[in-house]
Structure formats: structure tokens, C-alpha cells
Amino acid sequence: LKIFSGSSHPELAKAICEYNEIPLGASEIMKFSNENIMVRLLENVRGSDVFVVQTSCPPVNESIMEMLIMIDALHYASAERITAVLPYFPYVRSDKKDKPRISITARLIADLLETAGAHRVLTMDLHSPQIQGFFRIPIDQLIAAPLICDYFRAQDLSNTVLVAGDVGESKSIGRYANRLNIPIAIIDKRREGDDEKAKAVHLIGDVKGKDALIIDDEIASGGTLVEAVHFLQQHGVNKVSAAAVHPVLSGKAMDRIREVEIEELVVTDSIPLREKQQEYNKFKVLSV
Ligand code: R5P
Numbered sequence: 001l002k003i004f005s006g007s008s009h010p011e012l013a014k015a016i017c018e019y020n021e022i023p024l025g026a027s028e029i030m031k032f033s034n035e036n037i038m039v040r041l042l043e044n045v046r047g048s049d050v051f052v053v054q055t056s057c058p059p060v061n062e063s064i065m066e067m068l069i070m071i072d073a074l075h076y077a078s079a080e081r082i083t084a085v086l087p088y089f090p091y092v093r094s095d096k097k098d099k100p101r102i103s104i105t106a107r108l109i110a111d112l113l114e115t116a117g118a119h120r121v122l123t124m125d126l127h128s129p130q131i132q133g134f135f136r137i138p139i140d141q142l143i144a145a146p147l148i149c150d151y152f153r154a155q156d157l158s159n160t161v162l163v164a165g166d167v168g169e170s171k172s173i174g175r176y177a178n179r180l181n182i183p184i185a186i187i188d189k190r191r192e193g194d195d196e197k198a199k200a201v202h203l204i205g206d207v208k209g210k211d212a213l214i215i216d217d218e219i220a221s222g223g224t225l226v227e228a229v230h231f232l233q234q235h236g237v238n239k240v241s242a243a244a245v246h247p248v249l250s251g252k253a254m255d256r257i258r259e260v261e262i263e264e265l266v267v268t269d270s271i272p273l274r275e276k277q278q279e280y281n282k283f284k285v286l287s288v
Contacts, residue, residue: 006054013053056090075117084118087270110134125245149179200231208236218246222253
């Protein structure tokens with residue numbers, strides 16, 4: 001068994017290697033002056049069971065290309081089985097044709113991974129689980145709920161209500177509610193554009209005087225989270241914490257998050273926090 005890393009999240013790849021007590025596979029990734037990428041494997045992989053770790057984070061498109069080229073290199077080097085490990089799946093939100101004449105890009109990524117030579121895919125908390133159906137090769141979707149619930153179980157949750165920041169999240173919040181055995185509330189939110197602030201319009205459930213724990217699959221622009229915090233405060237919540245699997249934290253996310261009062265913001269290391277983001281002292285990062 002061998003594990004190789006792309007350049008998106010070497011720390012996670014190293015942590016996985018340490019956990020499995022094997023060295024990280026040696027490779028070099030070069031970018032030429034014409035921006036073409038070359039991946040070279042610096043060890044024999046013939047007949048090996050190989051895992052390639054590459055999460056989706058900036059520069060997103062480059063990391064996809066790098067992943068595909070690495071898989072192709074493994075294929076031509078006669079690796080027996082290649083598993084693409086994508087903790088945060090690229091273009092995960094482009095999963096349907098919800099506007100005329102657009103691409104279903106998450107499906108395109110699935111096609112590209114298969115074409116490059118991946119035999120299996122390992123990913124985490126997909127925005128919509130149906131994305132698994134974009135693949136003909138086996139795909140495993142791991143979920144962070146057990147890890148996140150273990151963390152919160154060590155706290156006093158007797159006055160806590162789990163909050164889904166939008167109706168879409170209300171189904172997966174059940175995973176958390178079942179494990180933690182606490183009530184849930186759901187915010188009905190509406191969004192105009194991608195980086196536009198989402199608007200909360202209704203609240204289903206009782207949060208007055210409670211400690212709210214907002215659960216989401218990802219924080220991207222931060223609009224959903226910040227709107228949820230404001231909305232819960234308007235509804236008389238005692239205090240607010242939040243947990244999200246994937247800290248995408250794009251665009252104005254950090255500026256928005258710093259503006260609201262949050263006790264603790266729990267995320268996983270499916271995506272690395274950039275230096276500026278690490279300065280925010282409310283983050284608690286759980287390792288997947
Ligand atoms: C929405 O459907 C998801 O569950 C997340 O709430 C959403 O992706 C977060 O996006 P943003 O941070 O841009 O509001």
C-alpha cells in the first residue's frame with residue numbers, strides 16, 4: 001500500500017501516513033514556465049495499491065489537473081489499484097442543472113477521474129450524496145458526524161439545540177441529532193447569487209434561551225452561517241457555536257465571520273486553513 005500527496009494538503013497526507021505507519025510516497029510536482037504541470041513518481045509503484053490524497057482548495061482548477069496527471073502517471077507506472085482520495089470534492093456544488101445551459105461540473109469531474117485511471121474514489125460529506133451516482137467506479141463517502149459528535153459529547157449539551165442553517169441541511173443534521181440525542185431547529189433561508197448573503201426567513205423549532213449549535217456541511221462565503229447567527233440572536237438564543245465539515249472559507253467569509261459572536265467554530269482538516277484564517281482564535285480543527 002502506498003500513499004501519495006498532491007500539493008493541496010500535504011499535512012493531511014502526512015498525517016494519514018503516520019496513522020498507517022508508512023512513509024509518504026516520493027514524487028515531484030513541477031510547473032513549467034508555460035504553466036504545464038509535470039508529476040514524476042520517484043519510486044516504483046508497479047503492482048501497488050495506491051492512494052492519492054488531493055483535496056479541493058485554491059488554486060482549485062490547478063489541483064484538479066495535478067490530481068488527474070498524478071493518476072495518469074500511476075496508471076502508466078503500472079499501479080495495480082488507484083484510489084483518488086478527495087476529502088473535499090471539487091465542484092461539489094455544481095451537481096445539477098438548476099439553470100439553463102450550464103454544466104453539471106461535479107459529474108464532469110467524476111468522468112475525468114475515471115478516464116485518468118482511478119479505480120476507486122474516497123471522499124467526505126458530499127454536498128448532495130447523489131453525486132455518488134455520477135461514478136461507475138466504486139465510491140465511498142465518509143462522514144465527519146461521528147468525529148464532530150465525539151467532540152461535542154464531552155461538553156454539557158443539556159440546554160443545546162442543533163440548528164440546520166438551511167432546509168437542505170435538515171436531513172443530514174439528523175445524523176448529529178441521533179448521536180447527540182438533542183432537539184433540532186431549522187432555518188429556512190433564501191439566496192440570490194453565489195457570494196450574496198443568504199437571507200433567513202423562517203425558523204422551525206424552539207431556540208429561545210437555548211445554546212444553539214449550527215451544523216453545516218461547509219462554510220463557503222460564510223453568508224449562511226452569519227445570517228443564521230443573527231437570526232438566532234433575534235429569536236432570543238443564549239449563545240451560538242457552529243460546526244462545519246469543510247472550511248472552504250472563500251471570498252469575504254472570514255470578514256463576515258469575525259463580525260458575529262460565535263463561541264466556537266469547529267471544522268475539520270478536510271481543507272487546510274490558510275495562515276490568515278488560523279489567526280481567528282475561535283477555530284477548533286478536528287483531524288479526519
Ligand atoms: C447549503 O446548501 C450548504 O449546506 C451550506 O450551507 C452552504 O454551502 C454554505 O455556503 P455559504 O457559506 O456560501 O453560505
